[in-house]
Amino acid sequence: MTTSRACPVCKCADTRVFHRIERVPVSSCVNLDSPGEALKFPQRTMSLAWCPDCTFVFNSSFDETMVRYGSDYEETQSFSPTFRAFHESLCDELVARYGLRGGTVVEVGCGKGDFLDLLVRRGGNRGIGFDPAYDPERRPAVNPSDLTVFPERYAPGRVATPVDLVVCKMTLEHIPAPATFVREITHAPATAAPAPVFVMVPDGRRVVRSCAIEDIYYEHCSYFSERSLAALFERAGYRVDDVKAVYRGQYLAAHANPVPAGTRQDDDRDRSLQRIDAADIDRFRSRWLDTRRTWGELLDRYAPGVVLWGAGSKAVAFLAGIPGADSIRYVVDINPYRQGHFLPGSGKEIVGPERLKDDPPDLVVVMNPVYEEEVRATVSVLGVDVPIVPMSGSARSPSTADDPRAVPVRDE
Numbered sequence: 001m002t003t004s005r006a007c008p009v010c011k012c013a014d015t016r017v018f019h020r021i022e023r024v025p026v027s028s029c030v031n032l033d034s035p036g037e038a039l040k041f042p043q044r045t046m047s048l049a050w051c052p053d054c055t056f057v058f059n060s061s062f063d064e065t066m067v068r069y070g071s072d073y074e075e076t077q078s079f080s081p082t083f084r085a086f087h088e089s090l091c092d093e094l095v096a097r098y099g100l101r102g103g104t105v106v107e108v109g110c111g112k113g114d115f116l117d118l119l120v121r122r123g124g125n126r127g128i129g130f131d132p133a134y135d136p137e138r139r140p141a142v143n144p145s146d147l148t149v150f151p152e153r154y155a156p157g158r159v160a161t162p163v164d165l166v167v168c169k170m171t172l173e174h175i176p177a178p179a180t181f182v183r184e185i186t187h188a189p190a191t192a193a194p195a196p197v198f199v200m201v202p203d204g205r206r207v208v209r210s211c212a213i214e215d216i217y218y219e220h221c222s223y224f225s226e227r228s229l230a231a232l233f234e235r236a237g238y239r240v241d242d243v244k245a246v247y248r249g250q251y252l253a254a255h256a257n258p259v260p261a262g263t264r265q266d267d268d269r270d271r272s273l274q275r276i277d278a279a280d281i282d283r284f285r286s287r288w289l290d291t292r293r294t295w296g297e298l299l300d301r302y303a304p305g306v307v308l309w310g311a312g313s314k315a316v317a318f319l320a321g322i323p324g325a326d327s328i329r330y331v332v333d334i335n336p337y338r339q340g341h342f343l344p345g346s347g348k349e350i351v352g353p354e355r356l357k358d359d360p361p362d363l364v365v366v367m368n369p370v371y372e373e374e375v376r377a378t379v380s381v382l383g384v385d386v387p388i389v390p391m392s393g394s395a396r397s398p399s400t401a402d403d404p405r406a407v408p409v410r411d412e
Contacts, residue, residue: 005060007051008177008222009232014052017060018281019288021046024218024320025345026066028313029075031338035349038342042066043320046218055275056228057204062176062221071151073133075312078114079335082374086247091118094165094198097255100125103164106195108154108185109171112138113147119167120146128163130154156184163195170251172201172232173220182236186258194258197238201229203245203252205276211287213295213321214314214367214391227275229254243273248370296323298363298389303327305362309375311338311350314367318391319346329361334378356384366390 006013023043032038047061077083094100100123107116110129120127129149136151150158166185175181187194204223207215224232230240233256243254295318299306304327308315311333319325330349333339338350356364356379364379366372369390376388 005049007054007056008058009056009179009228010051010054010235011179012051012053015049015060016052016281017047017049019048019284020061021048021216021321023345025316026063026218027068027073027344028217028219028316029073030068030070030344031072031074031341032344033341035342035347038344038347041344043345044218046216048216048223050276050281051228052278054228054231055225055277056231057208057223057276058176059218059221062218064176067174067219069132071133071135071137074335074337074341075133076112076114076335076337077312078112080371080374082371087115087118088122090246090253091115091122094119094167095123098165098196100164104128104161105165105167106130106159106163106185107167107169109168109174110134110149111170113149115167115169116149117147125164128159130158154185156187162193166195166197167199168197169200170202172199172224173204173222176221178222178232179235182232182238186233186236186238186256194237196258197233197256198253199229199233199256200246200251200253203250204228205274205280206245206249208276208280208284211284211291213288213291214318216321217313217317219313223276224252225275226252226273230273250368250370292322295391299324299327302363304329306365307332307356307361307363308348308365308367309333310367310371311335311343312367314391315348316343316345318365318367319343319348329359330355332356332364353378353382356386357382360384361386364388 007015022045024046026042026044044066045061046059048057049060050057102124104126105119107129110116110131111133112135113129116127116129119125127147130152132152134149134151168185172178186197201224202215205225207223226243229243229252233240237258238256239259240254240256243252246253307329308331311331315331328348330351331343332353333350339352341350364386366375366388372390
């Protein structure tokens with residue numbers, strides 16, 4: 001491991017770079033209109049660094065000026081019934097927990113506004129959102145006076161009214177200076193008392209421990225464990241009262257509340273928080289090589305008959321990180337705003353599920369195992385008979401049911 005820069009969370013100077021990944025597309029979800037544009041899309045190096053103090057992992061080579069967020073950035077997952085059900089359940093949990101009835105909610109990093117719209121409608125609240133990727137043409141159908149979204153990054157002082165809850169969901173992992181950012185959002189209403197914060201991020205411990213190649217990409221410059229997430233909010237004068245893994249262990253969901261200055265943190269609780277430890281870092285390289293080899297062999301076995309299902313960041317990372325991925329035929333996505341575009345870096349075409357009937361593959365790799373049953377149901381309705389394998393921890397520690405190597409070899 002080589003010396004890196006100071007930890008962006010706790011300022012520890014003893015961080016170490018433990019892995020480098022070359023030629024990573026700097027944006028994953030941007031809609032590109034031609035294969036040529038996609039193949040020429042900018043790529044940069046990722047240098048993954050680890051902090052032994054708070055156990056934060058970050059890209060020490062990250063260049064924020066290279067990442068582009070705008071209305072052509074298509075991150076929406078709400079076309080999936082599985083994801084919509086998760087969003088609705090999460091919304092109802094927050095409304096109940098914080099008594100959000102007729103209140104004001106600020107969402108920093110609200111995307112296209114889908115979740116903020118739910119909070120407004122299901123609690124009779126007022127919503128204020130910030131996101132440079134917001135598209136006014138796709139505004140949720142609520143009373144305009146109840147929902148205000150600014151298509152820009154959040155900046156201190158933008159909210160002047162008291163706030164009942166600040167939501168920051170799937171945004172912190174995109175922030176290279178999280179300590180500064182959290183200080184800003186925890187004091188969103190400059191003229192009122194600090195508000196409680198609900199935050200959700202990918203579980204960085206899972207990503208490192210399982211060597212989830214598909215979850216390591218340029219836009220995600222910050223990877224949190226329970227410990228580093230708690231440390232981040234503690235430095236802003238908050239206490240993380242509850243943190244848990246959700247969405248089949250893929251995300252960490254945390255509730256943070258302001259505490260009086262000088263309040264001592266609970267050391268016993270701190271020791272109970274999960275963290276990315278030195279053993280996880282030491283094993284990462286061998287797991288990375290094993291994962292690449294396993295999936296590379298699978299692609300070689302089925303080339304050129306493999307398609308990916310899910311055209312988001314996981315697909316871009318998979319195509320950039322797995323040998324032989326150039327043989328992938330096309331990428332399926334149910335989001336109509338992605339269809340007809342091309343993936344950054346690889347130039348692979350994004351198509352709708354109907355393509356499987358006209359150009360049937362020999363194998364479908366589902367980029368997120370959460371959607372495996374949803375994909376199987378869709379493929380069944382289409383009448384296409386094809387093996388389906390989830391891209392998940394099973395590829396790194398395979399079970400009999402999910403091991404890609406257990407998929408029957410096609411007849412030559």
